[in-house]
Amino acid sequence: MNFYATLLIALKALRVNLLRSLLTMLGIIIGVxxxxxxxxxxxxxxxxxxxxxxxxxxxxxxVFSASTxxxxxxxxxxxxxxxxxxxxxxxxxELPEYLVGTAPTLRGSGQVVAGNSNWSTTFFGVxxxxxxVREWSLAEGRAFEPAEVNGAAKVAVIGQTVATSLFGxxxxxxxxxRIRTVPLTVIGVLAxxxxxxxxxxxxxxxxxxxxxxxxxxxxxxxxxKSRSVGSISIKAREGVDLKLAEEKVRDLLRQRHRxxxxxxxxxxxxxMTEMLQAREESSRVMAMLLAAVASVSLLVGGIGIxxxxxxxxxxxxxxxxxxxxxxxxSGDILRxxxxxxxxxxxxxGLIGVLLGLGGAQLIGEMAGWPxxxxxxxxALAVSFAAAIGIFFGYYPARQAARLSPIEALRHE
Amino acid sequence: xxxxLIRTAxxxxxxxxxxxxVPALQGVSLxxxxxxxxxxxxxxxxxxxxxxxxxGCLDHPSGGEYWLDGEAxxxxxxxxxxxxxxxxxxxxxxxxxxxxRTSALDNVALPLLYRGLSTAARHERAAQRxxxxxxxxxxxxxxxxxxxxxxxxxxxxxxxxxxxALVLADEPTGALDSRTGIEIMALLQSLNRDGITVVLVTHExxxxxxxxxxxxxxxxxxxxxxxxxxxxAGADFAALSA
Ligand SMILES: Nc1ncnc2c1ncn2[C@@H]1O[C@H](COP(=O)(O)OP(=O)(O)OP(=O)(O)O)[C@@H](O)[C@H]1O
Ligand SMILES: [Mg+2]
Numbered sequence: 001m002n003f004y005a006t007l008l009i010a011l012k013a014l015r016v017n018l019l020r021s022l023l024t025m026l027g028i029i030i031g032v033x034x035x036x037x038x039x040x041x042x043x044x045x046x047x048x049x050x051x052x053x054x055x056x057x058x059x060x061x062x063v064f065s066a067s068t069x070x071x072x073x074x075x076x077x078x079x080x081x082x083x084x085x086x087x088x089x090x091x092x093x094e095l096p097e098y099l100v101g102t103a104p105t106l107r108g109s110g111q112v113v114a115g116n117s118n119w120s121t122t123f124f125g126v127x128x129x130x131x132x133v134r135e136w137s138l139a140e141g142r143a144f145e146p147a148e149v150n151g152a153a154k155v156a157v158i159g160q161t162v163a164t165s166l167f168g169x170x171x172x173x174x175x176x177x178r179i180r181t182v183p184l185t186v187i188g189v190l191a192x193x194x195x196x197x198x199x200x201x202x203x204x205x206x207x208x209x210x211x212x213x214x215x216x217x218x219x220x221x222x223x224x225k226s227r228s229v230g231s232i233s234i235k236a237r238e239g240v241d242l243k244l245a246e247e248k249v250r251d252l253l254r255q256r257h258r259x260x261x262x263x264x265x266x267x268x269x270x271x272m273t274e275m276l277q278a279r280e281e282s283s284r285v286m287a288m289l290l291a292a293v294a295s296v297s298l299l300v301g302g303i304g305i306x307x308x309x310x311x312x313x314x315x316x317x318x319x320x321x322x323x324x325x326x327x328x329x330s331g332d333i334l335r336x337x338x339x340x341x342x343x344x345x346x347x348x349g350l351i352g353v354l355l356g357l358g359g360a361q362l363i364g365e366m367a368g369w370p371x372x373x374x375x376x377x378x379a380l381a382v383s384f385a386a387a388i389g390i391f392f393g394y395y396p397a398r399q400a401a402r403l404s405p406i407e408a409l410r411h412e
Numbered sequence: 413x414x415x416x417l418i419r420t421a422x423x424x425x426x427x428x429x430x431x432x433x434v435p436a437l438q439g440v441s442l443x444x445x446x447x448x449x450x451x452x453x454x455x456x457x458x459x460x461x462x463x464x465x466x467x468g469c470l471d472h473p474s475g476g477e478y479w480l481d482g483e484a485x486x487x488x489x490x491x492x493x494x495x496x497x498x499x500x501x502x503x504x505x506x507x508x509x510x511x512x513r514t515s516a517l518d519n520v521a522l523p524l525l526y527r528g529l530s531t532a533a534r535h536e537r538a539a540q541r542x543x544x545x546x547x548x549x550x551x552x553x554x555x556x557x558x559x560x561x562x563x564x565x566x567x568x569x570x571x572x573x574x575x576x577a578l579v580l581a582d583e584p585t586g587a588l589d590s591r592t593g594i595e596i597m598a599l600l601q602s603l604n605r606d607g608i609t610v611v612l613v614t615h616e617x618x619x620x621x622x623x624x625x626x627x628x629x630x631x632x633x634x635x636x637x638x639x640x641x642x643x644x645a646g647a648d649f650a651a652l653s654a
Contacts, residue, residue, distance in 0.1 A: 318509060321509075325497060326523035327526040329494040332526060
């Protein structure tokens with residue numbers, strides 16, 4: 001008895017009880033859809049976090065000035081930042097066995113003008129180490145030299161978004177841009193990084209020497225008089241325990257800021273990589289939850305298939321007897337019912353795949369989650385559905401195959 | 413080649429009901445030659461169906477031997493018996509046993525499914541057999557759309573589709589009115605004239621009258637076995653229809 005003929009018999013049997021077949025498939029449909037969504041959401045989240053860790057720079061610690069992290073109160077009072085450029089250099093000097101480099105950063109924002117175009121953006125005053133610590137590479141041109149930092153040179157390196165906003169497709173190199181009336185010559189364009197954690201465009205940025213930012217661009221404010229900075233990026237050495245590096249930096253800063261034991265830090269220290277990994281962890285928990293739903297649903301679906309196949313075997317006992325009488329071997333009967341169960345679970349699986357793919361897209365759009373559809377996961381879900389059909393269909397099929405022909409024919 | 417189509421020696425069948433042994437067949441030895449038309453009679457519970465099931469290779473005997481066309485059936489495996497049924501035997505049942513919601517054509521073609529024939533080949537041979545039983549017009553009808561007599565004719569076409577040597581019919585007219593019963597007997601007689609051996613079980617003397625030999629059972633034993641000057645069912649049916 002050939003496979004195609006058996007498949008036709010199975011499809012026909014399922015069509016006769018269409019509603020029943022659909023209801024039976026429901027568990028498989030939901031289970032498979034959940035598997036697809038789970039993997040799409042899980043791997044989407046993982047991929048996003050991985051790319052964010054990459055764009056942020058690996059092994060990154062950040063020190064924020066208390067005035068920026070504790071809200072507006074102190075900043076409004078006109079207080080300067082609580083950490084300084086010298087803190088950054090001290091950390092680099094004192095803890096070389098833990099760190100690759102430190103990058104003090106001043107942050108500001110404002111209109112930038114080039115010719116007739118203008119654009120509102122964020123600018124950072126940085127040192128040459130910033131490029132290495134934050135893992136920025138250049139798409140075009142060059143970064144600044146130490147001499148340009150010392151001399152507060154009027155130069156800038158701009159991000160891709162700023163470049164296209166101001167200059168379109170033309171090369172920005174050697175063009176002059178103005179921030180708060182200060183003219184800066186563009187010497188480089190950063191390679192694109194895309195969005196960061198909070199969905200902000202990291203390419204919407206202008207980098208300039210920290211001295212230029214302090215003395216020329218922000219010159220009017222009290223801030224300019226001190227050497228204080230808004231944040232310090234610290235890149236730990238590969239293989240160094242980040243927790244330990246964090247503690248060392250904290251101790252050093254407390255010592256430099258003359259904080260007594262028991263006194264609160266006047267800065268905020270964050271392990272950025274760890275934060276991202278925590279995020280990844282939470283999306284993993286979400287995926288685990290979906291996996292639990294999926295497996296329960298698949299299990300229930302499998303039991304449903306077994307149940308309906310047992311009913312079907314009972315209902316069709318005379319048919320089985322007849323088939324045996326006209327020459328079906330018990331193996332033919334086993335195969336027929338097994339294929340019917342597999343067909344049931346496979347069709348359910350395929351419907352589940354369609355639903356899952358659609359559902360994943362929808363969830364991605366509505367919840368704003370990154371979604372990654374994988375053909376591998378889809379194939380896995382479908383083969384899982386088939387496996388359920390085989391596993392839960394085997395017992396009823398064997399019951400059918402074991403019926404003696406005369407008992408089956410005599411069945412009322 | 414002159415060996416009988418059917419030969420049984422001391423054929424016995426016990427059923428186990430709980431702890432008690434029910435002897436349904438107690439040592440039946442007989443021969444049925446190729447081309448015979450045999451009616452099996454006897455009171456209810458005398459073992460007629462049990463005997464037919466053994467002849468049909470649907471069940472294993474508890475004792476004795478059975479040779480079908482010279483082949484010792486008692487020792488064959490289940491799968492071998494299935495193959496034997498498929499190639500050598502056609503079954504006709506009291507309640508037709510057609511697959512519901514399935515066309516007459518597919519019902520008739522069913523046995524060929526287990527020979528691995530292509531759909532086209534199966535349908536061609538099924539259509540021929542439906543024509544032979546006079547149902548060419550009803551090829552696409554489902555059993556529910558056919559009368560009892562027509563359903564039994566479809567069942568006979570199904571029994572014939574595999575070109576069997578033997579057709580076994582357990583009370584084939586039991587569910588039909590007497591006129592339709594005679595029509596079915598006329599059909600079976602015409603098969604028999606084509607060389608097919610027919611063994612049928614019946615409770616009715618009138619039906620047994622169309623057989624060329626009548627074997628009577630009682631308490632699982634053959635109590636009578638005689639030849640019969642058979643009536644012509646075709647003529648009887650024509651007379652009834654006139
Ligand atoms: N599956 C079974 N289990 C137990 N006993 C059975 C079984 N089948 C038949 N018998 C018994 O075997 C005996 C013979 O039964 P069988 O069906 O062969 O009779 P029969 O001659 O065909 O009767 P009827 O004319 O009513 O069809 C009966 O006593 C019956 O009760
Ligand atoms: Mg009987």
